[in-house]
Amino acid sequence: MGKILTLLFFILISNSIISSAQDCNTYTFTNNAIFTTCVTLPVQNSHLHWNYHPTNGTVDVAFRHTGVSASDWVAWALNVDGAGMVGAQALVALPDTNGSVQAYTSAVTGYGTTLQRSALSFDVPVIRAERDGNGDVIIYGTLVLPGGRTSFNHVWQMGPVSNGAPGAHAMGSENRNSVGTVDFVTGQAGAGGGVGGSLLHRRNTHGVLNAVSWGVMMPMGAMVARYLKVFKVANPAWFYIHVTCQVIAYGVGVAGWATGLKLGSDSEALKYTTHRNIGITLFVFGTLQVFALLLRPKPDHKYRIYWNVYHTSIGYAVISLSIANVFKGLDILDPEKKWKNAYLGVIITLGVIAAILEAFTWFVVLRRKNVEKEQVNGAYGANGYGRHNGHNSTA
Template sequence: MGKVIHFLFCILISNSILSLAQEDCSSYNFRNNEIYATCVSLPVQNSNLHWNYHPTNGTVDVAYRHTGVSTSTWVAWALNLNGSGMLGAQALVALPNSNGSVQGYTSAVTSYGTGLQQSPLNFAVPAIRAERLNGDVLIHATLVLPGGRTSFNQVWQSGPVSNGAPGAHALGSENRNSLGTVDFITGQTGAGAAVGGSLLHRRNTHGVLNAVSWGILMPMGAMVARYVKVFKVANPAWFYIHIACQATAYGVGVAGWGTGLKLGSDSEGIKYTSHRNIGITLFVLGTLQVFALLLRPKPDNKYRKYWNIYHGGVGYTVIILAIINVFKGLDILDPEKKWKHAYIGVLISLGAIAAILEAFTWFIVLNRKKEEKQVNGAHGANGYGHSHGQPA
């Protein structure tokens, strides 16, 4: 009985929330007493879409409203006739001017590196204008719907203005989820997949590859080299385990680096300078480590200690930079919090294991030195006494 009451309560709350959202949308008063028969509150970015559909001539008067917009932010709403994301979107753009006014124009998005330059759309737009009103930006337009269609995929976005032109929008969760469907006859809207489609999939692949390789396998390989080799019984097995971890990490990391280069070429105009530069540095240092392994001196070589210093120093530098870059990548992708928490949990686990092994390693090493000192001292005392006990 309690579960039934809880279920009905949830339904009541959900309906109340939806009703409030709809009421907020429909109760908005436009300037000049404009009235729109249908409106929907879009799920993210504080946006609403209002419209009047005219079946006699297949046109629709739309008003896209984005609330709480700063004077240095552009906004856009678009229909995508053949796709579901940014590429191919036919956009209505509102761009703030230096004098405080807002310019409305059309822009066909043909690449991910678009600057939202003014251009005609794949369908006629007889009228378009934009305005700012009480902190909201509104785009009013009349669209001649193509091919007698009334149901489309829609996209909406906002971003910074740089030197009077639209800059690249953020890639946070709200930006990635600013799309869905709209039917101008029924008034029904639906949520879409994350913005970017295959591009977002490649971003996620890039992130996973690099987090696993540079961010997890590399530290694990370093831990093997530092802590496992202290056990005599583990020699030379620790060396091959270390090589296996680092070689796997490097191979996967190169794949992740390659996807990053591809993403950069496909995302012209979107730059993450520090993340990119650290990634390039990691690739260079990782490659140097591979060649250093092939050129390492033998254990009894007089230059081996210098090679050890170099190899260890570069290795720890790679680990530190890798962890920093993983967090930079997570900030760029902005996934659900659980993924960042999961990676932090992995790092804490590795750190705890390293701390325990560090203490245990020092315990073994100090005991071993103590035993060796006792043995050497005993041998030295016996040899000294025996020598002086001989006749002259």
């Protein structure tokens, strides 16, 4: 019985391997084209087929993206001098209104590209595209490989069509990881880092700066002011700790805000309106808080109560918007789930600590009021005030 189960297991595994191989190596092209080499790319249900011709340094390629919507564009590109999106020399397949697919070349020079038609840095004497009966889009091309090279970085993408032109693709993990290396001689293809290179690095930097400053340090600074100042022994240390924490958070937050502005200018095709508007509001509120610190009235000033209301209201608004915008940014970046869980854990921890300190603070304040009340009553009793027989006349 055990041998039979083992045999069935190996048959199942073999069938899976064969099925996977057939998806790449035994795919039947509509024009009966045959490609000697094929690799299944690691993400986005894509495959790359090719024939390399060493005599003239050319390669015939067929990039196949499976299950593509009739309203989506597809692109595959070599990056001759770099990695990622900028500098990519792309073959693009764009769906037409009549159901056909048109192919053209586009040299990507920036992150805000709309994949406009342009010549590449190497010759592409043949290019065409088609959609098969299964919904797969295939781009065929003959490339004259530059400089006698055969190994390159390459990228591939899919995105929606907007007003008849390629729109911005999504920024999910598969899109960011649609990059790798390919060697047309050895047939080896390796996975690479996230698409976008320096752009992704700046996006991550932007996220970390803002999560640490607005999302963690600001709430911690507010907790210092809320819970330490009730202890007389902490006065005025709590104030300087509070100011130091908030000023550092504001400085780091401004750096994160600036990287966000740069990202926006470099990626005009990508619009995250809500995230951007909240970020602008946070910068304005944070700046108002800095000016409020400079204009803070003395504790006994008649306008101090109004300043307190203003400062507290803006402060809590900043904290609420900060936490919401950090989660909004995490949804945009779409990192590994552990990072979102880590930030959620930090916020929950701060919330639990705040709840405990809130209860303890009220206990201290109420107890102090009772002690002060008892002391006042004791003082009245010791001096004879408030008693019916405390004002007896000797006259």
